[in-house]
Amino acid sequence: MSEIASIPSKRESTDDRRAAIARAARQLIVEKGVEGLRTRDIADRVGINVATLHYHVPTKEALIELVAESLKFEFMSQHVVRPRAHMDAMGRMDMEFVDFREMIEDRPDVMLVFSELIERARRDERIAVAIRPMLRKWRQILIDILSEGVRDGVYRADLDAEPAALMMMGAVVGFCRSGNKDFDGYERLVAELKRAIRNPNYQPQDTHSKD
Amino acid sequence: MSEIASIPSKRESTDDRRAAIARAARQLIVEKGVEGLRTRDIADRVGINVATLHYHVPTKEALIELVAESLKFEFMSQHVVRPRAHMDAMGRMDMEFVDFREMIEDRPDVMLVFSELIERARRDERIAVAIRPMLRKWRQILIDILSEGVRDGVYRADLDAEPAALMMMGAVVGFCRSGNKDFDGYERLVAELKRAIRNPNYQPQDTHSKD
Amino acid sequence: MSEIASIPSKRESTDDRRAAIARAARQLIVEKGVEGLRTRDIADRVGINVATLHYHVPTKEALIELVAESLKFEFMSQHVVRPRAHMDAMGRMDMEFVDFREMIEDRPDVMLVFSELIERARRDERIAVAIRPMLRKWRQILIDILSEGVRDGVYRADLDAEPAALMMMGAVVGFCRSGNKDFDGYERLVAELKRAIRNPNYQPQDTHSKD
């Protein structure tokens, strides 16, 4: 289940090996970037021979696709775990920010690798194919929340959901890219984003909210 | 900078060569990324031998620094050209957006290369040294404008200038990174950013605004 | 042939497997040459795992020997099938040409693989050991026929059987090597070979001819 460098664990199933390889590759991408990624290093970290690596993942291209897929899986499963249909727009947006913070705290490699792959996707169609759906889905979730929020009056009436979604994504991705580990900074950014979209005239009449 | 006006050709060509090399390198970074950058390709594009390239720029590291410097020069000179001290915050912010649009229209490589280098700066301190001042200066300019705007009442009173600046930078950089060439999209984004920070109660005709 | 009739499945399969492997190997040698021969490809074509292939044929060298043996078997059995002792030299030579034509028509791989192995035999003594007897036997058969034909006056009196045999072998092997599938060409070649050796003064109606 978990081989961290030192544990040799001979003769694993391909699925387990591929998972371990994806994990090691992601770590290494964080450390050295996609350009600094070496099959040898990955094999070493997994504790297998390079040839064994190639047995499970035939080419480096396939390897990067594997990384992209592993990211996609992790990234997209997020919204499946906690059902949010019953919440209002603001609540769901809050959940987004909480989830995101959780991610950059617990699995900081996700966003860094994601950012690397975004850069690479511009020139590599195969990466683009794996990355674009993630961006698209994220954007759509935000657009949906924002649109609903505008309809319900919690967000500015003049809010244009599409660019607003891009703005939010750009803001948080930009934060992660900078390598900033300062979570206060993250909270200040989130607070500002919330103010940027909220309807200043909104009266939380029936629910009588706290703030 | 280093060439003495009276000596016309022999001595100054190094600087010319370096400029040409920087230009070619930037083009190639756009096409293939920093990771796909090859000294041979640069030399070919400049029309010189690889050995000659190394004569002018000794190592690849120095080359990337040269690129970063050339970017810095271009990026930072922007705000020097047009004096803006006399304008109000909103006007200056508008100028920012116009300048930025001009840049991505006229020299689309600037932002793409910039984005590449941001990614690289995370692992390469020498790049970081060249890149960080640019980000810092940009952020400071935005913070200044935003702070002034808040003071003058044109921007939201509850606007937190620092994260707001990051938000704006992230939004436009994110737009460029996506490789989007749709300038309508850019204008929609800019419009949304303006609404995101503006003071909804601001009376533009009135010079001394009220709450 | 080697499996004992009463034991039906378990024991005989190794021989069957080896035969199937030899067949697949020969096909692949025709397609890609000995140098392009891959154990994996053979295993795939036979429908077994590479490890299984190695169980039946331990090394690649053994594999090539197996191919050579299979060729030898096929090649040398030819002259056993039809008893020819009763025929005269010319008739037996005709049979040789007919047999050969049958072979390159029905099992075109035999000569192509043979030619590959001849080339390889020059450097690989183990292959030479398997190939040389075939060449030797073939040459001897031709020498015998030619010698008899000379004795009987059907072939030129000044014919030197040994080099003549080499000439004939070289001619037909050369034809096959070229990858030529034109059987008219083959017949023209054969006709020329026959004229090249025949005794121009031979009187066919006369059974006991003298010079």
Add this chain to the structure above:
Amino acid sequence: MSEIASIPSKRESTDDRRAAIARAARQLIVEKGVEGLRTRDIADRVGINVATLHYHVPTKEALIELVAESLKFEFMSQHVVRPRAHMDAMGRMDMEFVDFREMIEDRPDVMLVFSELIERARRDERIAVAIRPMLRKWRQILIDILSEGVRDGVYRADLDAEPAALMMMGAVVGFCRSGNKDFDGYERLVAELKRAIRNPNYQPQDTHSKD
């Protein structure tokens, strides 16, 4: 001009290097076959680094083409050196055999490499492109001599020049392929070939022969 393994000879011109590489490659093909040819070995024998080898000959495919070309050059220049127009068919054919013997004695690699490439040409169109003209030219020369000889009555009237040419080529190539260094054998073969085509009724002293 001549670097034989031990002489390092730094900084040669590309043409010289390519010639040396072709020479070394041919030696190695004789020793280990095309399939056993290793870029490293060639570089070692030339006395250069592998990377230097690739500088002069970019890929292995190009290397084999270079070998084929070098062969072509040597093989085809043969008939240019000594003008033979004034000779009669038999004389010219004799010259062919003498030339050929000279070749297998002085440059025994030529025919061995040639034979290797013939084998390879069946699957590699690029090699075929270099090899086929050689075969074609050789065949044409023989056909021309044979046709003239038939016309002049020195060769059999029923001789079919085309297959006869193939027969002769096959015979001598077959001789070389066998790795036979026995020149007596060669002479016996040649003698037999001559008898195989000659007109038994030809009167040499008589200039205007009769049927």
Add this chain to the structure above:
DNA sequence: CATGAATGAGTATTCATTCAT
């Protein structure tokens, strides 16, 4: 008998960099 996984020893090719001219 069969197989999925593993591996050592290659193998061509790449690339930044250096050197002699």
Add this chain to the structure above:
DNA sequence: AATGAATGAATACTCATTCAT
């Protein structure tokens, strides 16, 4: 200042072979 030639150190990928099950 410029260049053709040269090179060391990598690098992804291959392949026959082995091992545990």
